[in-house]
Amino acid sequence: MAHPAQLGFQDATSPLMEELLHFHDHALMIVLLISVMVLYIITCMITTKLSDKLILDSQEIEIIWTVLPAITLILIALPSLRILYLMDEINDPHLTVKAMGHQWYWSYEYTDYEDLGFDSYMLPTQDLAPGQFRLLEADHRMVVPVESPIRVLISAEDVLHSWAVPTLGIKMDAVPGRLNQTAFITARPGVYYGQCSEICGANHSFMPIVVEAVPLNHFEAWTSLMLEEA
Amino acid sequence: MSYLPAGARGQTKDEAPRNKVNIKGNIALLTRVAITLQEMRWGFRLLGILDVQNTPCARDAILHGAGGSVTAGLLHFLVTSRVRRSFHVGFAGFMLTTLGSWFYCRFNNAKLRVQQRMIQDGIKNKIVYEGTAIDPTRKHGAQTPPGPS
Numbered sequence: 001m002a003h004p005a006q007l008g009f010q011d012a013t014s015p016l017m018e019e020l021l022h023f024h025d026h027a028l029m030i031v032l033l034i035s036v037m038v039l040y041i042i043t044c045m046i047t048t049k050l051s052d053k054l055i056l057d058s059q060e061i062e063i064i065w066t067v068l069p070a071i072t073l074i075l076i077a078l079p080s081l082r083i084l085y086l087m088d089e090i091n092d093p094h095l096t097v098k099a100m101g102h103q104w105y106w107s108y109e110y111t112d113y114e115d116l117g118f119d120s121y122m123l124p125t126q127d128l129a130p131g132q133f134r135l136l137e138a139d140h141r142m143v144v145p146v147e148s149p150i151r152v153l154i155s156a157e158d159v160l161h162s163w164a165v166p167t168l169g170i171k172m173d174a175v176p177g178r179l180n181q182t183a184f185i186t187a188r189p190g191v192y193y194g195q196c197s198e199i200c201g202a203n204h205s206f207m208p209i210v211v212e213a214v215p216l217n218h219f220e221a222w223t224s225l226m227l228e229e230a
Numbered sequence: 231m232s233y234l235p236a237g238a239r240g241q242t243k244d245e246a247p248r249n250k251v252n253i254k255g256n257i258a259l260l261t262r263v264a265i266t267l268q269e270m271r272w273g274f275r276l277l278g279i280l281d282v283q284n285t286p287c288a289r290d291a292i293l294h295g296a297g298g299s300v301t302a303g304l305l306h307f308l309v310t311s312r313v314r315r316s317f318h319v320g321f322a323g324f325m326l327t328t329l330g331s332w333f334y335c336r337f338n339n340a341k342l343r344v345q346q347r348m349i350q351d352g353i354k355n356k357i358v359y360e361g362t363a364i365d366p367t368r369k370h371g372a373q374t375p376p377g378p379s
Binding site: 007008015018022025026028029031032033035036037040044147 | 275276277279280281284285286287288291318321324325328329332336340343347354
């Protein structure tokens, strides 16, 4: 989850988020250099003593400030498009989970396991145990096996919602009547938090997403337990 | 009257429990805050944009750029004695050196990450296939050890 007053991205947990962070650093360095160049040009313009009123045109500078921005845009666009298409790849997922948005909770269905489904409500502040995170904890977590490709099918039962987990690099709208698909792989076990990212009513800020990645044997034990309880 | 929405289950003043000292909870919370502060790496953001401490290759690129800028500008001034032009040359040196160092470092970084992923997959496959019939390192004709009886 995010640290207090955090400005940057959270550490990446999936390979896709690592690629996004890599691209973000690349784009930010280009943005920094352009900003430094603009600052320098402004300083030069303020401090120059030249005041030539007869400059009409200059082909050389026109060529430079047309070609250089085009090259800069290509340098940004190529990695961006590569990641865009990478995000659409769904490579043989081991598990499919349906995440349905409701007002104001998420429900998860593991249809690979016959009839495994449950609702995930936010834990109220007064019910939190010491050390738990306010407005982020849920009563039931979406448990997935670690290092396995997981496909998530996202939809909604009433209004628009959005299923987002920043550390996995996932944000997908939950649209009623539409099934959106995304996939992720968790690189390490842990608990990963997200929040609904599409305004959906009074309690839009109070329907968090909690993904728990566990080793496969623990996941199988959990599914057995959940099926027994159902 | 509480201004908190229903989902946060805000309580009015009358409903809230009177002050109770929750020592265990406070200690746990303080511990959590201390760990969080330790884990937080306050990076210095150049122009408020780039976190040079936590972005791989950023610090080296900026330092190389600064060095290249000073070197280029100084050399030009020593040769030509033109101040303003030397500043322009220094600035150009900064841009080129920073970009060059940045892309060189990021390219090597990317190659290392690819190798790291290949090694990770290799270790995983070795653990999964070791001792089985499809183990690629198994010597031809060798028998697989018997499983538990």
